[in-house]
Amino acid sequence: MTSGKPPLQTGPLTPERDENEPREGGADMEQRKMQIDSGGGNCEGIDARLQAQIGQKLKAMYDEVAQAPIPDKFLDLLEKLNSQEKSK
Amino acid sequence: MSNESVKQGFIDAIPNLRAFAVSLCGNLERADDLVQETMLKAFKNIGSFQEGTNLKAWLFTILRNTYFSELRQLKREVEDADGMHASRAAVHPAQHGHMDMCELQDALKLLQDDQREALVLVCAAGMSYEEAAAIAGCAVGTIKSRVNRARAKLSEIMGVTSAEEFGPDSATEAILTHRVGQVRSA
Numbered sequence: 001m002t003s004g005k006p007p008l009q010t011g012p013l014t015p016e017r018d019e020n021e022p023r024e025g026g027a028d029m030e031q032r033k034m035q036i037d038s039g040g041g042n043c044e045g046i047d048a049r050l051q052a053q054i055g056q057k058l059k060a061m062y063d064e065v066a067q068a069p070i071p072d073k074f075l076d077l078l079e080k081l082n083s084q085e086k087s088k
Numbered sequence: 089m090s091n092e093s094v095k096q097g098f099i100d101a102i103p104n105l106r107a108f109a110v111s112l113c114g115n116l117e118r119a120d121d122l123v124q125e126t127m128l129k130a131f132k133n134i135g136s137f138q139e140g141t142n143l144k145a146w147l148f149t150i151l152r153n154t155y156f157s158e159l160r161q162l163k164r165e166v167e168d169a170d171g172m173h174a175s176r177a178a179v180h181p182a183q184h185g186h187m188d189m190c191e192l193q194d195a196l197k198l199l200q201d202d203q204r205e206a207l208v209l210v211c212a213a214g215m216s217y218e219e220a221a222a223i224a225g226c227a228v229g230t231i232k233s234r235v236n237r238a239r240a241k242l243s244e245i246m247g248v249t250s251a252e253e254f255g256p257d258s259a260t261e262a263i264l265t266h267r268v269g270q271v272r273s274a
Contacts, residue, residue: 047243047247050243050246050247051239051243053246054192054239054242054243054246055211057192058111058192058207058208058211058212059211059212061110061111061192061193061212062107062108062110062111062208062212062213063107063212064107065103065106065107065110065111065116065119066103066104066106066107067103068103068106070099070102070103071120073120073124074102074120074123074124074127075099077124077127077128078095078098078099078127081127081128081131082091082092082094082095085091085131086091
């Protein structure tokens with residue numbers, strides 16, 4: 001724990017953590033995954049680690065596209081549709 | 089709603105529409121076709137958009153409806169073509185070693201379409217369960233259970249894929265190797 005590595009498997013188990021957790025909404029979900037991720041170590045921990053890993057990969061896959069610049073073809077199309085609307 | 093504000097709303101939504109489409113269909117080219125169709129439909133039906141409501145959610149709904157109706161069409165065609173379905177089902181995503189983006193995309197394809205949609209909306213697009221339910225046209229509870237099932241299924245697939253890292257179960261390993269071998273030799 002003295003190194004800079006994140007504690008992947010050694011986090012303490014906190015079985016009571018489910019009690020106060022928010023259950024709804026995207027942001028809450030993310031937070032929940034992170035909480036689960038910090039409590040690994042046994043078989044359940046493996047699943048929680050996997051879940052957290054999957055969540056991160058999903059988000060990364062989505063963000064990679066969501067943060068890419070908009071291709072010109074869409075801007076051109078919008079321009080065209082918009083001028084068609086106007087001329088109606 | 090003025091043309092200019094519609095246009096700006098569309099521009100703001102495009103990056104998310106593309107990301108949603110890629111996550112649904114697993115292919116950027118097809119995703120961009122979906123986004124284009126969505127824009128055409130949205131412009132044509134802009135009169136049915138209720139001003140003051142969420143334009144992004146409205147566009148997401150058009151996109152997923154377009155995707156699912158194309159998918160239904162495609163499935164009918166595939167079922168008509170003899171043997172096609174079996175060969176598609178035999179594609180197994182497992183590759184040894186670490187889970188990467190490709191494996192996630194492959195694994196996503198193994199999920200039921202409605203489960204994949206729910207998972208992407210909630211876990212990747214950051215929608216609330218309520219927003220996701222409105223987009224998918226189902227109850228909030230349905231979205232929750234779809235997300236749970238999708239996560240369980242993915243973790244099952246990924247768990248097998250990254251078995252080495254977590255300590256392999258030899259029986260699973262044997263089956264996996266066998267299946268991968270079958271697919272590769274096919």
